[in-house]
Amino acid sequence: MIFRQIAHEDLGCASYLVGDEDAGVAAVVDPRLDIGEYLRLARYLGVSIEHILETHNHADHVSGHGRLAAATGALLHIHALAQAEYEHEPFEDGWELALGSVVIRAVHTPGHRPEHTAFVLVDSARGPEPWAVLTGDSLFVGDIARPDLAVEKQDGARGIFASLRTLLELGDDVEVWPGHLGGSLCGGPAMDLKVSSTIGYERRHNALLSVAEREDFVTRTTAGLRPQPPNFKSIVAINRGRLERRPLDAEPLTPRQVEQSDAPVIDIRTALQYDEAHIPGAISNTVLQSGFGTRLAWIAGPDTPVVLVGRDDDDALRAVELAAAVGVGRIAGYLAGGMTSWREERLPTESIARLTVGELHERANELQILDVRERDEWESGHIPESLFAPYHDIHALPAGIDASRPVAVICASGQRAAVGASLVQRYGARKVFHVVDGGVPAWTRAGWPIVR
Numbered sequence: 001m002i003f004r005q006i007a008h009e010d011l012g013c014a015s016y017l018v019g020d021e022d023a024g025v026a027a028v029v030d031p032r033l034d035i036g037e038y039l040r041l042a043r044y045l046g047v048s049i050e051h052i053l054e055t056h057n058h059a060d061h062v063s064g065h066g067r068l069a070a071a072t073g074a075l076l077h078i079h080a081l082a083q084a085e086y087e088h089e090p091f092e093d094g095w096e097l098a099l100g101s102v103v104i105r106a107v108h109t110p111g112h113r114p115e116h117t118a119f120v121l122v123d124s125a126r127g128p129e130p131w132a133v134l135t136g137d138s139l140f141v142g143d144i145a146r147p148d149l150a151v152e153k154q155d156g157a158r159g160i161f162a163s164l165r166t167l168l169e170l171g172d173d174v175e176v177w178p179g180h181l182g183g184s185l186c187g188g189p190a191m192d193l194k195v196s197s198t199i200g201y202e203r204r205h206n207a208l209l210s211v212a213e214r215e216d217f218v219t220r221t222t223a224g225l226r227p228q229p230p231n232f233k234s235i236v237a238i239n240r241g242r243l244e245r246r247p248l249d250a251e252p253l254t255p256r257q258v259e260q261s262d263a264p265v266i267d268i269r270t271a272l273q274y275d276e277a278h279i280p281g282a283i284s285n286t287v288l289q290s291g292f293g294t295r296l297a298w299i300a301g302p303d304t305p306v307v308l309v310g311r312d313d314d315d316a317l318r319a320v321e322l323a324a325a326v327g328v329g330r331i332a333g334y335l336a337g338g339m340t341s342w343r344e345e346r347l348p349t350e351s352i353a354r355l356t357v358g359e360l361h362e363r364a365n366e367l368q369i370l371d372v373r374e375r376d377e378w379e380s381g382h383i384p385e386s387l388f389a390p391y392h393d394i395h396a397l398p399a400g401i402d403a404s405r406p407v408a409v410i411c412a413s414g415q416r417a418a419v420g421a422s423l424v425q426r427y428g429a430r431k432v433f434h435v436v437d438g439g440v441p442a443w444t445r446a447g448w449p450i451v452r
Contacts, residue, residue: 001102001123002045003132005177005195008032010290010322011061012181014195016134018121019047023100027051028074029119029134030179031064033325035071042072051097053104054078055136055179056116057239059149059232061293061325066243079108081115086243093117101125109167111160112137112145118167120174132175133199138163140178142192144208148225149232157218164209172200189226224376227392230297235327250320252336253307255345263305263332266296268319269339271418275434277349279309279342284422287319289415293326298392299419305332312338352421355433357442360408367433368407370398371440372420377412381450383443386410391420397427406431412439 002019017038019026026047028038042049049072052065056079065076066086077097080090093108103122110116119134137145138160147156175198182193190207203209211217229235238244258265258279267274268287278284285295287310300306306323308331310316316334323331335341343349360367369386371378378388389398391411401407407429409421414436421434444450 001125002026002047003121004041006032006037006041007181007195008034008061008325010293011325012290013061014177014179014181016177017041017049018099018102018104019045020100020102021045021047024048025050025099027053027097027099027104028068029053030055030058030136031068033062033064033067034321035064035068038068039071048072049074051099052076053097053119054082054239055118055134056113057082057084057236058137059113059236060229062235062244062327063239065239069243079106079115079117081110083115083240085241091117105130107133107166109136109138109163111147111156111158111163113150114159116163118163120170130170130174132177133167133170134177134179135167136179139167139176139202139206140180140191141176141182141194141197141202142206143190144206144221145180146225147221148228150236153222153225154218157221158214160221161214161217168199168203168209170199172198172203174199176202226374226376227390229326230294230392231301231327238327250308250316250331251333252313253333254336255342255347257333258307258309258335258342259347261307261332263307264300265307265309266299266319267339267422268292268308268310268315271414271434271436272354273311273339274418274422275352275354277343277351278339278422280348280350281426282309282422283426284418286415286418287315287322291415292319293322293328295392295416295419296323297326297328299423300328303330305330307332308334309342310334310338312340350425352425353431353433354436355408357410357435357438357446360410360433360435361443361446361448363408366406368401368405370401370407370409370420370424371411372409372416373411373440377440379452381444381452382440383410384449384451389420391416391423394420394423394427397424397429401429403428403430406433408433408435410435410439412441414439 004017016029076088095106097104105120121132265282267282274284372391411417
């Protein structure tokens, strides 16, 4: 049997190549937009990708099913309730697909979405019982899927409650391989960075699986949901609609073209490089840390063309792929040669000062402090007299900020603060500080005052 997990680190997504080496046939479950790894693995293992299975119409990322079908000629399969507009073979609960001695069995697990399906894996060469289940967006390692991306959240939670009971009927030794890993927007804060688990371990240690009453489960899973993934409705429409088979591309631009463009400039270098010198008005969003695509979708939206500025052209082209994965396909271009070409033209730059948490504490009385974390983080503890605006909600200078006074932007680590600081500067603050090397948790650990 062939079994490989392929992780998309930026989005926290996981897809799978499943097949039979002797039969020379394989299937891909939930393919990501960049299909190169599936083609490489298939060549290496000597199998033909003949089937593509989707657990559901994804809401957080664009599927690669169209590109993979074009490259391989594979048949597409998704539950009939998905109402997919592309050519496919729909299935129902209990449907089975044989790949040599490997059997993939569909288990309808609605809740996250009405069509959602998990796939049980049987290796008949070893025995008739299931050995693993691809849980998609239902059961995660340490957590469960969010219930509010297709239906009213209480109804979604009731569906997930029933679906989890179905999965728990599998044996305790059955391995759990989820569709998302820690950091994904499709789960909660308890989602683990581990890549797999077992039914038995989750039964014993996943707190939500121990909730016996349905309405108690609904209350617990719908309280404190974080913001829905940006563009999720448009991403679902893309994944349900006609297959996209075109390769991705973007136009290289000269510094003069970037300077004259009205499109927002997204600086994809490290936050340190951005803080030292960047194009005036550019927004910091590094491609070198996870979550680039999601942050970009929140900053730009699906219909706003953006210009990318990296260290070099390779950075920019990688960012184009990650942007497309979250439905941001309107790239106005990228600065050819990266930021170096801008500096060589001696064009103007701006900078942002950096503060450690300790330095912020020493200067707290003279600075405005803006906390750009999520609301549940803010409510669990924030710096006295700080102001609050999640970075993805900053579309103008946040209320309460005096543009003429210095403002320090803080989060939990420094990563979201980099984006927030760049947006505050873009919208008119004259002196902006980026709090680095930690955030509010570091302030708390130091024993300094916290408001809850």
